[in-house]
Amino acid sequence: MTTTLAQWLAAQPVDQKLASVVATMADASAEIAAVLRLAPIAGQTGLAGATNVQGEAQKALDVISNDIVLNHIRQNPEISILVSEELDEAVHIENQGGFMVATDPLDGSSNLDVNVTVGTIFSVLDARKGLLQKGSAQLAAGYAAYGPATSLVLTFGASTAVFTLDGSGTFVLTVERVTVAPASGEYAINTARERFWDAATRGYVAENVAGETGPAGKRYNMRWVGSMVADIHRILMRGGIFMYPLDSETVSKGGRLRLLYEANPMALLVEAAGGKSTTGQEKILELMPTGIHQRVPVILGSAEEVERVEGWYARG
């Protein structure tokens, strides 16, 4: 017997207003999936001709995806604030309820022209507590991965569930409780940045490259899609570690990936599935943000691998 997202949400021991916020993001994701599927035919894979607040060139689909999310959010009276990678400022919607959504509407959009998996990442918070809250205050988090199948991965903090979009536009439960394998032989990092790395990152990766005859005592494989949602989805399904550490080039910005709508939701999803997350020095979910577009170092995945990286950082 199949369980739809609506049935699953109704059975969760959470405020059903909160459940409706998650359903809204699922609806937005299904609409984005439909647009992406036909984007090359519609000629939408190129640039929009604008740059976002981070100074990055916006793709037409970045803008379209952001508009789809905003439209859906406006229709749900429970959501009063939207923070988006694509919008300089938070959007406040008057006379609406108590929830805030922080989102990267289309993560990995530099991969669009090569038809690689991209995704929508989101975090749900209590809007009454302000824009800047620790990741541990998240009420829910999730992402949609637009791959061969469209997957929706959700957590309310206790466990992580995976849904798959069927042909009629309904998300169907496909993994009730996903577990990040505690041990793994796969790591994901952009090795072209090696010259910028700190000693801890160099030390950990060198051990992996040394393989079964090195101190790690086993063989490793490297995988880097360059699309965070795709890399994290692989780690949720079969283990591994994802690293975008602080390096000498990103240090002035605080890191590469954004705390509110990339690091925090992914950290909650991975931890609720039994994995670990860290900046190397601190727990991602305990960081107090200083700005809505703040960047942070991100290291997350299989517990044993994250602990090995933490061990390297602890050596100083």
Ligand code: AHM
């Ligand atoms: P984006 O939000 O502008 O798409 O950037 C985030 C992406 C992540 O999906 C991915 O992990 C990372 O940037 C890839 O970085 P790099 O270009 O160094 O490989």
Ligand code: MG
């Ligand atoms: Mg992004």
